[in-house]
Amino acid sequence: MNNIRQINTLILGAGAAGLFAAIHAGGDALVIDHARNPGEKIRISGGGRCNFTNLRTAPECFLGANPHFHKSALARYTAWDFLDLVQKHGIAWHEKTLGQLFCDGKATQIVAMLLTEMREAGAELSLETSLVELSREESGFRAVIERAGQRESIRAARVVVATGGKSIPKMGATGLAYRIAEQFGLPLAETRPGLVPLTFPDRFAGLSGVALPVRAQADGPAFDEALLFTHRGLSGPAILQASSYWREGGEIRLDLAPSGTLAESLRAARRSDGKKALKTVLAQHLPARLVEAWVTEHPMQGNMADQSDRAIDALCEGLRNWRLTPTGTEGYRTAEVTLGGVSTDALSSKTMEAKSVPGLHFIGECVDVTGWLGGYNFQWAWASGFAAGTAI
Ligand code: FDA
Numbered sequence: 197m198n199n200i201r202q203i204n205t206l207i208l209g210a211g212a213a214g215l216f217a218a219i220h221a222g223g224d225a226l227v228i229d230h231a232r233n234p235g236e237k238i239r240i241s242g243g244g245r246c247n248f249t250n251l252r253t254a255p256e257c258f259l260g261a262n263p264h265f266h267k268s269a270l271a272r273y274t275a276w277d278f279l280d281l282v283q284k285h286g287i288a289w290h291e292k293t294l295g296q297l298f299c300d301g302k303a304t305q306i307v308a309m310l311l312t313e314m315r316e317a318g319a320e321l322s323l324e325t326s327l328v329e330l331s332r333e334e335s336g337f338r339a340v341i342e343r344a345g346q347r348e349s350i351r352a353a354r355v356v357v358a359t360g361g362k363s364i365p366k367m368g369a370t371g372l373a374y375r376i377a378e379q380f381g382l383p384l385a386e387t388r389p390g391l392v393p394l395t396f397p398d399r400f401a402g403l404s405g406v407a408l409p410v411r412a413q414a415d416g417p418a419f420d421e422a423l424l425f426t427h428r429g430l431s432g433p434a435i436l437q438a439s440s441y442w443r444e445g446g447e448i449r450l451d452l453a454p455s456g457t458l459a460e461s462l463r464a465a466r467r468s469d470g471k472k473a474l475k476t477v478l479a480q481h482l483p484a485r486l487v488e489a490w491v492t493e494h495p496m497q498g499n500m501a502d503q504s505d506r507a508i509d510a511l512c513e514g515l516r517n518w519r520l521t522p523t524g525t526e527g528y529r530t531a532e533v534t535l536g537g538v539s540t541d542a543l544s545s546k547t548m549e550a551k552s553v554p555g556l557h558f559i560g561e562c563v564d565v566t567g568w569l570g571g572y573n574f575q576w577a578w579a580s581g582f583a584a585g586t587a588i
Contacts, residue, residue: 197583206339208372210234210321212577213560214358215310220585221320226434228325228341231368235307239255246303246422249275249333250571252295253330260441260565265540266576273582274465275575285309296570330376345412352524354555356584361534361561371540373562380553383539385564389531390440392450393431394522400508406483411451412432416441420454429522436569439525440535450518459512462503470501514541531574537564547587548580
């Protein structure tokens, strides 16, 4: 601990945001991470193919106390900018759906690309390294870091905190960013799991594995995507999206026939298939196991020919406006992101620097900016990393 090493920038966390900030920090940056490998969440993201950005990125696709904060960074580093980088590295990609861009090959190509860029920029990476202490000095910061039982003292003009949120602790998530914010007197927006399955103990166990397109809505926008019943409750992209807007005790509204043509189809079937059982006809529009469960809960009499307009409308209303109250979420164990975090009131939207602590930047998931499912969270990591990196 005798030698004090001097560097310009110490970056905490070698995830998406930290690596991206290192690329743009202009050299003399040290990135530390307690994990054995950098970019672990990138590696597992998008089912191993990394949904690395979204061409439809717009400010409305993000949650946070201040709906304007993220606009500047997202405008200065766009999905197209990241796509240019991906193409420069010859990584093949495709648009899956709704503007979501994925690698054709493996997510590890994105990690390799970031590491190549980082090395070319002259930044250094130290893995299996933790932060023991961080304090402010007259000019800059003093950090004590530890690697393989050895401690080292560092003086850094700037510190960039990019240690992510609380999601998936078994992958190395810690609350370090929040503790640093608290240490320096910065406010925090309450954190909670986002993009997370909703739990309904025992209720849907019999439907586990059933999937269908729905419109799902909690206390926010409606999402037209797939729903998946699981033995714990509800999952699938539509539910994950709505979950970020759901609060304890609140309802979730599901439209199981979002195309809006079900009533018309049932009326037509009344004319053409009058002798068929209602549930047989319904099973042409919805998964059979779901129909079976629905008619058990909502008994319906007679064949198609026996159904009045009112009965058909009531059935469709039930299916299109199904209101459910989840008991909770699966929590940080499976949440893709952490909502809330370092309050944007305390940060500059241009540089991600704490207004009251010059030289201390917060980027990525630890900040109170959270994207929808579909590549938006990585786009925020790139854009906020770029904002901090280029400000250094
Ligand atoms: P990130 O969590 O990536 O990195 C933080 C780093 O800090 C980690 O390397 C960690 O080890 C390190 N760290 C933490 N605490 C530390 C400490 N105390 N000391 C030292 N180091 C520490 N998003 C998206 O846009 N498209 C997608 O396809 C997916 N898919 C996806 C799948 C799954 C399963 C999850 C869990 C998440 C996603 N996401 C996603 C979300 C995306 O992974 C997430 O938003 C970004 O990784 C956030 O980037 P950060 O760099 O901010 O944090």
